[in-house]
Amino acid sequence: MSGFSADWLRLREPFDLAARHPVLAQRFRAALRRQDASPLRIIDLACGSGANFRALAPLLASDQEWRLIDHDPLLLAAQRAEITQWATQQGWRCEDHHDGALAINTGEALWLVRGQQLDLARNLESIDLAACDGLVTTAFLDLVSADWLDRLSALLAQTHRPLLATLTVDGRRIWHPSQPDDQLVAEAFLSHQGGDKGFGPSLGVGATSYLAAGLAKKGYQVSTEASDWHIGPEHHGMLLTLSKEAAAVAIETSSTKASIVSAWLAERSAKIQQGLLSLQVGHLDLLATPAH
């Protein structure tokens, strides 16, 4: 439905985990206001199969209640199994809560996770942000438009909730070693990112700076930090997936360059198979905290 498979999200998850900026996550934790001893209530926009929850819940510690929102029923269906498998591997107990939530008992904290199917393009304003302590999203903002980010800023400004938006691509793709046609492929890839992903023309690599400026105007304190993927030569699967995706998108964008792009892919694939290529993919993490 969304074009993002659970397999792809599983492949990228360890690279995301290694790339996240630890200090912004700690500052997000400190910015969460909590009523006395009640659980922290977090909403994750475009949650996929739950990677953001798996990354952040252990950092936030304490009891938590998560609402994981996505429009893709297949990813939402995969989510429960993925979270259960992850929690069980950590030695934590998982069970069905009486209201349908998944309950994870770590021995020190209880985390309740509820999935929700929602089209965020149409129904963003139906989310009750006032009923949560903080909003998170990861690997999502490059899909959305300036209008949608304005709507998000307006919602945050009404409710004064902190936002942690991680792993938004910023356009840097650096192959080591480089070759001359990297640039051509990268430019075609970037122009594709400006397409409409269901939210109007997407801002792609400009999303973080646009949102940062919008939230600063609403009185938020905003910080951004690099959270790049560093994909070493041993990660053949990830490197091949990314190079094939870049080539396919480049050919779709500019069919006249198909033979150059095919030659580029053949050369990059050979180097990957020989363990001679690595890749850095630029991302940005953004933390926005309300003035009061």
Ligand SMILES: C[S@@+](CC[C@H](N)C(=O)[O-])C[C@H]1O[C@@H](n2cnc3c(N)ncnc32)[C@H](O)[C@@H]1O
């Ligand atoms: C790159 S994936 C990231 C998923 C997850 N945050 C992660 O890091 O694994 C982008 C996500 O946006 C979701 N998405 C795209 N359009 C959406 C929409 N209109 N409403 C809700 N979710 C949407 C997709 O289903 C997908 O799960």
